[in-house]
Amino acid sequence: MHSRAAAAATPSSSPSRLAAMVFPVLLLGLVALLTASLIAPKAHAADATPASTHTLIIDTDPGADDVIALLFAMASPEHLKIQALTTVAGNVPLAKTSRNARLAREWAKRPDIAIYAGAPRPLVRTPIYAADIHGSEGITGVKVHEPSQPLADGNAVDYLIRTLRAAPEKSVTLAMLGPETNLALALTQAPDITRGLRELVLMGGAHFNGGNITPTAEFNVFADPHAAEIVLKSGVPITMLPLDLTHNVLTSPERIARLRGLGNQAGKTVADILDAYVQHDMQYYGLPGGPVHDATVVAYLLQPSLFRGRKVNVEVDSREGLGFGQTVVDWYGGLKKPANVNWIAEGDAQGFFDLLTQRISRLP
Ligand SMILES: [Ca+2]
Numbered sequence: 001m002h003s004r005a006a007a008a009a010t011p012s013s014s015p016s017r018l019a020a021m022v023f024p025v026l027l028l029g030l031v032a033l034l035t036a037s038l039i040a041p042k043a044h045a046a047d048a049t050p051a052s053t054h055t056l057i058i059d060t061d062p063g064a065d066d067v068i069a070l071l072f073a074m075a076s077p078e079h080l081k082i083q084a085l086t087t088v089a090g091n092v093p094l095a096k097t098s099r100n101a102r103l104a105r106e107w108a109k110r111p112d113i114a115i116y117a118g119a120p121r122p123l124v125r126t127p128i129y130a131a132d133i134h135g136s137e138g139i140t141g142v143k144v145h146e147p148s149q150p151l152a153d154g155n156a157v158d159y160l161i162r163t164l165r166a167a168p169e170k171s172v173t174l175a176m177l178g179p180e181t182n183l184a185l186a187l188t189q190a191p192d193i194t195r196g197l198r199e200l201v202l203m204g205g206a207h208f209n210g211g212n213i214t215p216t217a218e219f220n221v222f223a224d225p226h227a228a229e230i231v232l233k234s235g236v237p238i239t240m241l242p243l244d245l246t247h248n249v250l251t252s253p254e255r256i257a258r259l260r261g262l263g264n265q266a267g268k269t270v271a272d273i274l275d276a277y278v279q280h281d282m283q284y285y286g287l288p289g290g291p292v293h294d295a296t297v298v299a300y301l302l303q304p305s306l307f308r309g310r311k312v313n314v315e316v317d318s319r320e321g322l323g324f325g326q327t328v329v330d331w332y333g334g335l336k337k338p339a340n341v342n343w344i345a346e347g348d349a350q351g352f353f354d355l356l357t358q359r360i361s362r363l364p
Pocket of ligand 1: 060061066090177
């Protein structure tokens, strides 16, 4: 309004005449803004700002929260141009994470999205799984079956190398929802692929919150700390959504009921998964609701304004011992090392659930 009012004034206006013309317009504008902010219902950022657009690959280890994240992403085709899903061993072994990714694709009715299976085990450490949280099938609260559409031919690591090499510079965003083994292998074999990457958005790590698999470590990093080290040193812009964030973006009975009440199958599926999945964390941590970790990555991609972070130096402890798998976050910059991560520490929980619910409502 300011610049338009000034531009409308004729160039020949004297400074005082110009001020006399512009001032009432500004004053009126200010009054209108104040009035609107007082009387209008508070709009969430999800409604207020246009969503971001990404050419996207999602690397995932489904995983109950991964399945919700995948449905969320596949329901947003105008903003997230999903090139493929790549799977990795993590919450459950690779055959099951790959089957669950295919289930999510079937539930979202997105047969156009190819799924490549990747690393069956971490780089160095003994494999660990999280069947205590995600159930022996890797998805809680729903019946699983063998989907008819198969995996794509070829390995996820080869797919990443081939695709990122062929991509325009800084064009592909990689969302990473599990242990970071696939990208670490790709970066080791073909360091030049960083050229094609625009950004990595990772669910992983913990600092202020403490860990969820040991007192210091978050599961995705703990499951393959050597891979996380390679990824964090890649030089690609990285945003991390750690437990510091996800343990403050919690379900409530009302939030789950809204998903269930959408009236479509996807809303019921997400509500059924959450009802079973959140029980452990609510009890174990004494939380009023459960986190939906990986789904915050999709919300961040669509609506970064829902989140607040700080650019900091983050390193991974990969030494045997109490700190194995810990993300060491230099929040106050005391080490004077260059920032390699945009560490997301806060988010708008209601805005997150509003956006998730709105997108899930679009699915079958
Ligand atoms: Ca995951």
